[in-house]
Amino acid sequence: xxxxxxxxxxxxxxxxxxxxxxxxxxxxxxxxxxxxxxxxxxxxxxxxxxxxxxxxxxxxxxxxxxxxxxxxxxxxxxxxxxxxxxxxxxxxxxxxxxxxxxxxxxxxxxxxxxxxxxxxxxxxxxxxxxxxxxxxxxxxxxxxxxxxxxxxxxxxxxxxxxxxxxxxxxxxxxxxxxxxxxxxxxxxxxxxxxxxxxxxxxxxxxxxxxxxxxxxxxxxxxxxxxxxxxxxxxxxxxxxxxxxxxxxxxxxxxxxxxxxxxxxxxxxxxxxxxxxxxxxxxxxxxxxxxxxxxxxxxxxxxxxxxxxxxxxxxxxxxxxxxxxxxxxxxxxxxxxxxxxxxxxxx
Amino acid sequence: xxxxxxxxxxxxxxxxxxxxxxxxxxxxxxxxxxxxxxxxxxxxxxxxxxxxxxxxxxxxxxxxxxxxxxxxxxxxxxxxxxxxxxxxxxxxxxxxxxxxxxxxxxxxxxxxxxxxxxxxxxxxxxxxxxxxxxxxxxxxxxxxxxxxxxxxxxxxxxxxxxxxxxxxxxxxxxxxxxxxxxxxxxxxxxxxxxxxxxxxxxxxxxxxxxxxxxxxxxxxxxxxxxxxxxxxxxxxxxxxxxxxxxxxxxxxxxxxxxxxxxxxxxxxxxxxxxxxxxxxxxxxxxxxxxxxxxxxxxxxxxxxxxxxxxxxxxxxxxxxxxxxxxxxxxxxxxxxxxxxxxxxxx
DNA sequence: TCAAAAACTTTACGCGCGCAAAATTATTTT
DNA sequence: AAAATAATTTTGCGCGCGTAAAGTTTTTGA
Numbered sequence: 104x105x106x107x108x109x110x111x112x113x114x115x116x117x118x119x120x121x122x123x124x125x126x127x128x129x130x131x132x133x134x135x136x137x138x139x140x141x142x143x144x145x146x147x148x149x150x151x152x153x154x155x156x157x158x159x160x161x162x163x164x165x166x167x168x169x170x171x172x173x174x175x176x177x178x179x180x181x182x183x184x185x186x187x188x189x190x191x192x193x194x195x196x197x198x199x200x201x202x203x204x205x206x207x208x209x210x211x212x213x214x215x216x217x218x219x220x221x222x223x224x225x226x227x228x229x230x231x232x233x234x235x236x237x238x239x240x241x242x243x244x245x246x247x248x249x250x251x252x253x254x255x256x257x258x259x260x261x262x263x264x265x266x267x268x269x270x271x272x273x274x275x276x277x278x279x280x281x282x283x284x285x286x287x288x289x290x291x292x293x294x295x296x297x298x299x300x301x302x303x304x305x306x307x308x309x310x311x312x313x314x315x316x317x318x319x320x321x322x323x324x325x326x327x328x329x330x331x332x333x334x335x336x337x338x339x340x341x342x343x344x345x346x347x348x349x350x351x352x353x354x355x356x357x358x359x360x361x362x363x364x365x366x367x368x369x370x371x372x373x374x375x376x377x378x379x380x381x382x383x384x385x386x387x388x389x390x391x392x393x394x395x396x397x398x399x400x401x402x403x404x405x406x407x408x409x410x411x412x413x414x415x416x417x418x419x420x421x422x423x424x425x426x427x428x429x430x431x432x433x434x435x436x437x438x439x440x441x442x443x444x445x446x447x448x449x
Numbered sequence: 450x451x452x453x454x455x456x457x458x459x460x461x462x463x464x465x466x467x468x469x470x471x472x473x474x475x476x477x478x479x480x481x482x483x484x485x486x487x488x489x490x491x492x493x494x495x496x497x498x499x500x501x502x503x504x505x506x507x508x509x510x511x512x513x514x515x516x517x518x519x520x521x522x523x524x525x526x527x528x529x530x531x532x533x534x535x536x537x538x539x540x541x542x543x544x545x546x547x548x549x550x551x552x553x554x555x556x557x558x559x560x561x562x563x564x565x566x567x568x569x570x571x572x573x574x575x576x577x578x579x580x581x582x583x584x585x586x587x588x589x590x591x592x593x594x595x596x597x598x599x600x601x602x603x604x605x606x607x608x609x610x611x612x613x614x615x616x617x618x619x620x621x622x623x624x625x626x627x628x629x630x631x632x633x634x635x636x637x638x639x640x641x642x643x644x645x646x647x648x649x650x651x652x653x654x655x656x657x658x659x660x661x662x663x664x665x666x667x668x669x670x671x672x673x674x675x676x677x678x679x680x681x682x683x684x685x686x687x688x689x690x691x692x693x694x695x696x697x698x699x700x701x702x703x704x705x706x707x708x709x710x711x712x713x714x715x716x717x718x719x720x721x722x723x724x725x726x727x728x729x730x731x732x733x734x735x736x737x738x739x740x741x742x743x744x745x746x747x748x749x750x751x752x753x754x755x756x757x758x759x760x761x762x763x764x765x766x767x768x769x770x771x772x773x774x775x776x777x778x779x780x781x782x783x784x785x786x787x788x789x790x791x792x793x794x795x
Numbered sequence: 796t797c798a799a800a801a802a803c804t805t806t807a808c809g810c811g812c813g814c815a816a817a818a819t820t821a822t823t824t825t
Numbered sequence: 826a827a828a829a830t831a832a833t834t835t836t837g838c839g840c841g842c843g844t845a846a847a848g849t850t851t852t853t854g855a
Contacts, residue, residue: 114841125804130843140802140851160570162841165507165810181536181740186527190555202567205551209536221548224506334744364744371746372793394527398680398710400717400746447718460811471834476813486821486832508811511840 112156122150133158164226173201173421174222174230174251176215178258179331180207182361183394185233188257188410192231195418201228201425210299210331212238219247229421232264233257236300252424256417258301259436266420266435268413272302275406275441276309276356279388280317282404282443283354286379287386289319291350293366294358295336296325306358306390322351337365345373354386354449360396360405363389367399367448377401378447386449390441401447409439458502468496479504510572519547519767520568520576520597522561524604525677526553528707529740531579534603534756538577541764547574547771556645556677558584565593575767578610579603582646598770602763604647605782612766612781614759618648621752621787622655622702625734626663628750628789629700632725633732635665637696639712640704641682642671652704652736668697683711691719700732700795706742706751709735713745713794723747724793732795736787747793755785 112118115133119126124143132139132147139147150156164170173196177185189205196203204225208215215235222230229252234244236258244263247253253264283290292310294303307323314321326340337357344350357363367377367387376383378401389396392407416437424430458464465472470492478485478493485493496502510516519542523531535551542549550571554561561581568576575598580590582604591609593599599610629636638656640649653669660667672686683703690696703709712733713723722729724747735742738753762783770776 116841126842127805127844128803131803134843138802143803157570159511159841161507161511161572162810163843165505165511165812166841166843168843180526181529181532183527183529183532186529186532190527190553207536224503226507334741338744364741368744368746368748372748395680395710395741398684398714400714402714402718462811472812473814473835474833477833480813484832489833505811508840509813511842512811512813514813 112154115156115158118150118154118156121154122147130158133163169228169425170226171201172204172225172227173425174204174206174218174225174227174232176206176208176218176222176230176232178208178215178233178235179210180205181209182331184360184391185257187394188233188414191411191414192418195414199418199422201422208235210235210238212240216240216243219243223247223251227251228425229253231256231417231421234260234263236260236298236302238299252421252430254417254421254424256413260301262434264434265424265430266417266437268416268420268437268439269302270408270413271438271440272305272309273312274438275390275408276306277313277316278441278443279356279390279404279406280310280313282445283356283386283388283449284317284319287449288352288354289314289317290354290356290386290388291322291324291352292358293324293326293337293341293344293355293362295328295333295362297329298358299329299331303358310356324355333359333361334365334368337362338369339365341366341369342373345369345375350385353384355388357387357389360389360391360393360403363387363403363405363448364393364395364399367401367403371400379404379449388449392444396444397446399448404446404449405444406441407444408441412439458500461502461504464496464500464502467500468493476504479509515574515771516572517547518550518571518573519771520550520552520564520571520573520578522552522554522564522568522576522578522580524554524561524579524581525556526551527555528677530706530737531603533740534579534760537757537760538764541760545764545768547768554581556581556584558586562586562589565589569593569597573597574771575599577602577763577767580606580609582606582644582648584645598767598776600763600767600770602759606647608780610780611770611776612763612783614762614766614783614785615648616754616759617784617786618651618655619658620784621736621754622652623659623662624787624789625702625736625750625752626656626659628791629702629732629734629795630663630665633795634698634700635660635663636700636702636732636734637668637670637698638704639670639672639683639687639690639701639708641674641679641708643675644704645675645677649704656702670701679705679707680711680714683708684715685711687712687715688719691715691721696731699730701734703733703735706735706737706739706749709733709749709751709794710739710741710745713747713749717746725750725795734795738790742790743792745794750792750795751790752787753790754787758785 116126119129177189193203206218233256248264255264255267259267311321328336370377375385377385389403389405392405396403462472465475523535539549552564579602594610601610601613605613657667674682716723721731723731735749735751738751742749
């Protein structure tokens with residue numbers, strides 16, 4: 104950071120001059136430091152130490168065949184679950200020498216499309232996309248993914264993108280259904296009637312098959328509500344459910360933790376004690392291991408998604424697509440197992 | 450979106466040709482549609498309808514005197530409070546015709562500096578920065594703000610940036626201290642001993658002055674803990690506090706909602722009933738109206754920050770700096786009032 | 796020590812656009 | 826209708842860098 108001399112470095116040519124090296128070689132250095140001779144590298148790095156210079160990112164991106172940008176689109180950053188996974192993915196992208204661009208769709212398909220259009224303008228080398236799901240404009244997403252290498256995660260959409268990585272709902276729902284059945288009454292399944300999220304459908308059918316496998320009678324409680332304000336829906340519809348007191352069992356498995364958080368709140372306000380103790384009237388479990396589930400009262404029993412694996416594989420996949428510059432014929436899909444997080448609520 | 454003819458529009462020159470208009474005029478249109486004649490605008494927009502074209506953002510930014518980018522740096526996106534304020538600010542920036550770039554410091558000063566360096570590379574027209582606070586490298590932030598117009602929000606840092614917008618702690622803490630005193634025993638103040646956040650210090654002194662004003666004996670409970678995992682700290686240290694049962698009062702005001710959420714959890718697990726009812730042993734209140742405070746059990750009484758006002762003023766300020774291209778002599782500071790959110794916990 | 800290979804330099808071009816000055820045309824004003 | 830004004834076009838330059846080809850130097854290997 105020592106400013107040397109009066110010389111002001113305005114561009115790569117100036118910088119190459121103070122290095123005593125030709126501009127194209129300096130350019131080569133910035134594109135891959137390992138591609139120049141060791142002595143040259145040392146020379147450049149010494150100059151880098153004495154002068155402030157970094158290549159103009161706009162000029163670089165205008166001329167490169169490919170940018171080093173990778174788009175990262177999540178459904179909703181206000182949900183800490185996505186904030187956390189986004190952070191993990193961002194780190195991996197940076198470690199790989201790329202530049203992540205994080206965008207949130209805020210739960211709306213218009214914003215999702217707007218995000219993709221913003222990305223188009225930035226000409227990213229690739230995009231990691233967690234789509235909204237049912238609300239998504241599938242045609243536009245599909246068109247986008249044909250234009251720019253795209254990997255989906257969290258939420259699958261048929262034939263969109265080159266790969267998908269997510270959770271194995273059959274396994275993860277199976278785990279918690281087993282646990283609940285083995286420690287008490289079999290669960291009913293609390294969910295939205297028309298979920299926005301394809302995973303919700305998978306979880307529903309996973310619940311049904313897990314119950315069938317165990318020879319238990321399934322029971323779906325499908326509540327009204329639109330949008331992404333899951334806590335509110337869980338609370339409002341949970342309050343109604345509790346007021347009617349017509350549950351066939353004392354155990355409720357929620358389709359996701361955010362619904363469960365709302366339902367816990369409803370139970371509390373309805374005067375129902377939740378937990379697995381003998382004096383509790385209701386057990387509640389969720390799915391996802393949301394960052395806040397640890398701090399509900401009681402703390403929420405749930406299934407954690409292996410999002411570090413999902414993140415890692417998604418980033419690997421997009422980097423593979425980018426670096427080989429070719430699309431594989433088969434769309435890769437991998438589902439990762441969740442694991443049971445036993446806490447106080449069930 | 451109709452693709453016309455075989456003509457492929459690769460750059461502005463091609464597009465100008467199919468418009469039947471000169472390239473510089475088209476350029477002018479993209480920089481400000483209102484700056485060209487109505488008939489010309491109609492002509493261009495008709496062509497825009499028939500052909501897909503948008504200016505190359507890298508070429509544009511390379512040549513413009515100023516980019517249309519505005520950086521937005523928040524301490525931690527995993528905290529939904531910041532996610533929410535970031536979203537609000539992003540919308541305002543977009544509405545003003547600029548392009549927001551959202552970065553999270555993840556609670557670490559190194560990341561904060563890294564974010565500013567990323568932004569430097571992007572040559573933003575201005576930056577909105579919610580600094581980490583005590584952990585921030587104030588010198589580097591100050592140097593940055595002298596280089597690029599910067600407005601601080603949420604958290605103030607002396608002499609950094611052209612303006613600051615945040616909450617009026619004296620008022621907001623005063624409101625809840627008054628409420629708590631008038632409806633029960635006066636509160637102790639539950640906080641971290643060495644908070645990372647300057648607001649925490651303001652809140653502490655606001656508590657002290659509010660208590661003094663009312664002629665009540667203040668009582669600070671300053672717990673150990675570093676970092677940003679406030680729920681965990683609130684839970685762990687709250688558990689200790691509850692186990693010792695040496696509270697001089699039945700009312701606890703937490704320095705922020707996240708600590709309160711942890712404390713609520715600790716109270717639940719310690720078998721202490723929280724609430725304002727006659728059969729409750731403890732009242733707990735927070736500050737911020739965190740998105741999840743509505744769904745704790747019991748729901749959390751707190752003070753909401755007027756973050757829509759904070760967002761609006763911050764964006765106004767940065768746009769003013771950008772558009773006048775001059776820095777005012779005086780550093781503008783405005784503090785907004787919070788309002789009491791009465792819920793079940795106190 | 797000498798040839799082959801690798802790294803480097805030189806030269807030259809192009810990317811897609813902003814911007815400025817001067818010339819031209821269209822619109823508004825008097 | 827002429828003059829003043831505004832809008833547009835033409836011309837031309839420059840931004841900062843990637844990249845390719847050809848020539849030169851350095852390094853490597855036998």
